[in-house]
Amino acid sequence: MSSANPLFSFENPDDSPGFLLWQATNLWQRELKKALARFDLTHAQFVVLAAAYWLSQQREPVTQVALAAHAHIDKMMASKILRLLEGRGLVTRVSQQHDTRANAVTLTATGTRTVVQAAWAVEEFEAGFFGSVPTLQGQLQILLAAQGG
Amino acid sequence: MSSANPLFSFENPDDSPGFLLWQATNLWQRELKKALARFDLTHAQFVVLAAAYWLSQQREPVTQVALAAHAHIDKMMASKILRLLEGRGLVTRVSQQHDTRANAVTLTATGTRTVVQAAWAVEEFEAGFFGSVPTLQGQLQILLAAQGG
DNA sequence: TGATCTTGGTAAACGTGTTTACTATAATCG
DNA sequence: CGATTATAGTAAACACGTTTACCAAGATCA
Numbered sequence: 001m002s003s004a005n006p007l008f009s010f011e012n013p014d015d016s017p018g019f020l021l022w023q024a025t026n027l028w029q030r031e032l033k034k035a036l037a038r039f040d041l042t043h044a045q046f047v048v049l050a051a052a053y054w055l056s057q058q059r060e061p062v063t064q065v066a067l068a069a070h071a072h073i074d075k076m077m078a079s080k081i082l083r084l085l086e087g088r089g090l091v092t093r094v095s096q097q098h099d100t101r102a103n104a105v106t107l108t109a110t111g112t113r114t115v116v117q118a119a120w121a122v123e124e125f126e127a128g129f130f131g132s133v134p135t136l137q138g139q140l141q142i143l144l145a146a147q148g149g
Numbered sequence: 150m151s152s153a154n155p156l157f158s159f160e161n162p163d164d165s166p167g168f169l170l171w172q173a174t175n176l177w178q179r180e181l182k183k184a185l186a187r188f189d190l191t192h193a194q195f196v197v198l199a200a201a202y203w204l205s206q207q208r209e210p211v212t213q214v215a216l217a218a219h220a221h222i223d224k225m226m227a228s229k230i231l232r233l234l235e236g237r238g239l240v241t242r243v244s245q246q247h248d249t250r251a252n253a254v255t256l257t258a259t260g261t262r263t264v265v266q267a268a269w270a271v272e273e274f275e276a277g278f279f280g281s282v283p284t285l286q287g288q289l290q291i292l293l294a295a296q297g298g
Numbered sequence: 299t300g301a302t303c304t305t306g307g308t309a310a311a312c313g314t315g316t317t318t319a320c321t322a323t324a325a326t327c328g
Numbered sequence: 329c330g331a332t333t334a335t336a337g338t339a340a341a342c343a344c345g346t347t348t349a350c351c352a353a354g355a356t357c358a
Binding site for chain 4: 182228232249250
């Protein structure tokens, strides 16, 4: 905050928490992409796969809407990614009898193997990536709670 | 929470800092979008515009590459957005004499007015959005420094 | 029953962000 | 000088994320 430019309190982008949040997420996305490359999965695909895995052990059947809610993504995104994962043989989508609109999502054997191995890689990556900021997770939880996310 | 599922240390997505970072950024993007809607600007467009404004007061001429470096975006993104902003009459892109490859980016009067007003709105938004987590900014700076971002 | 409302899923369009590859110009070095 | 190398900018392709709108099927209620 200075003389040359009276119009921004954050003349330098690095003074804006939003800008930093954006930068950090972009960096995290790029790095995680490398960690998941050998599984041929993107982060979003991994999240959907992990949600399918988790939910399928809790309650059957798993609909796309339930999956989206658990993964905190919108149903449109879930729809796109699940169709893609189905195409790759990682999940199956079978329409239900009692509600023919809904698809029951289940992991194939390949899907299960993939998500388990990928989860390992993600955990290892995160431990390293966030190692320098152990309190970040708590801060983000507070932020999301405060903003109703 | 552990017994049912031995394969994830973060069975619940909310236990993963990366997942939280992603959620927080998505929420921030959605909310900021609303704050910038009346200027017909997205966040990325605002960042580019703000960088053009700031740099044009520091050193002339402002090339697209210099702008991208200052805004920490890649030159491809800068190229796309600047062409779009030029189409809307917010900036001009004039090729240089001493280097005909480079474009000198300058704000139009409308562009200047817009970015100044938008910056105001962004600052106000950020103060509210990040009000609950005053130490987040420092954490993100540490993270970016540690990861060489 | 029929009319209405709600819900599961998708299509299309738009903007963001990355990667690969390319053109054309500038700089450098033999 | 000519050959190489570096740089500014762009095209195209792909994946993410949102919004709007729509269809079809289930639920509800008069």
